[in-house]
Amino acid sequence: MIAIQNELGDYSQRWISFCQKNGIAYKIVDCYSSQIVDDLKDCDVLMWQTHQNNTKDILMSKQLLYALGNSGIRTFPDFNSVWHFDDKVGQKYLLEAIGAPLVKSQVFYDKAAAMAWIRETRFPKVFKLRGGAGSQNVRLVGSVREARALINKAFGNGISAYNAFGSLKERWRKYRMGKTNFEEVLSGVARLVHPPAYARVNGRDKGYVYFQDFIPDNLFDIRVTYVFNRCFATRRQVRPGDFRASGSGVTDYDKSRIPETALRIAFDVAQRLKLQTAAFDFVLNKGVPEIVELSYAFGYPERVFDQGYWDDQLQYHAGSFNPFGWMVEGLLANETLRKAGYHE
DSSP states (O other), X not given: OEEEEOOTTSHHHHHHHHHHHHTOOEEEEOTTSTTHXXXXXXXXXXXXXXXXXXXXXXXXXXXXXXXXXXXXXXXXXXXXXXXXXXXXXXXXXXXXXXXXXXXXXXEESSHXXXXXXXXXXXXXXXXXXXXXXXXXXXXXXXXHHHHHHHHHHHTTTOEESOOHHHHHHHHXXXXXXXXXXXXXXXXXXXXXXXXXXXXXXXXXXXXXXXXXXXXXXOSEEEEEEEETTEEEEEEEEOOTTSSOOTTOOOEEOOGGGSOHHHHHXXXXXXXXXXXXXXXXXXXXXXXXXXXXXXXXXXXXXXXXXXXXXXXXXXXXXXXXXXXXXXXXXXXHHHHHXXXXXXXX
């Protein structure tokens, strides 16, 4: 039996549809219930798309998933796939530990050490908070003076994880592109006064600073998404007059422009780390793909699931596919193997 946390508009709708079409037994559960562990007694698998902007998920999702995984219940996402979700600092350590090609990154927990480093390094650098999707909390720092101001804030009152003016600007840009409606713009205006609940829960980031090298001459980034031993990929255009591609809303589906090296890296890293899913963001450093960050969850621009995918032998399969079905199949296959006595 598969248990599914059902939230309107997320992966769960696609999991439910796949189960219904394929005669797979499932039930809807409430992961926020105090009785959730008892409610899963008759289940082998729990599937739940946790969100970085959901206040309840911030408080308890990773803890519950880890606890269930240790009880023998297979979860999506599992702990290997989700512990570093929305945590760029955690991803730095993880990728460095296995020698993955990460864009050179620096983190400091001591103000004096950070100040000493900025006097010696070259600019520009990319400053990031550890959390945030769609290029939130990411800015280009062009000088020692700018970096010093950020360090003073980070080791002083802290930096808000929600940039209300930046969010409003982005909503207006997407409205002009026809990618969102005017109600979203009005919501952004309201958030100038009343920040979202998740921002209040997260509070202000303080006590650390995180910088990455700025890799110039990238008009696109490369998004390679791994799902249970398959990958699909696109390029995403940077915003006009900007350097950020994530969340830009402009997607290139031409598979001939995806470097094979990026696909190989994605398969290698995901399999070595035993990830169920991983969305890798790459940039090219003198033609060589390097990872900027990764996430277990991924958005899906229009038409992306009609463009074909690669298997782990790098064989390309043209046509439509269903990565949400792959998730269900992957968990059921693993559960069948576990019950047969196979150990990973």
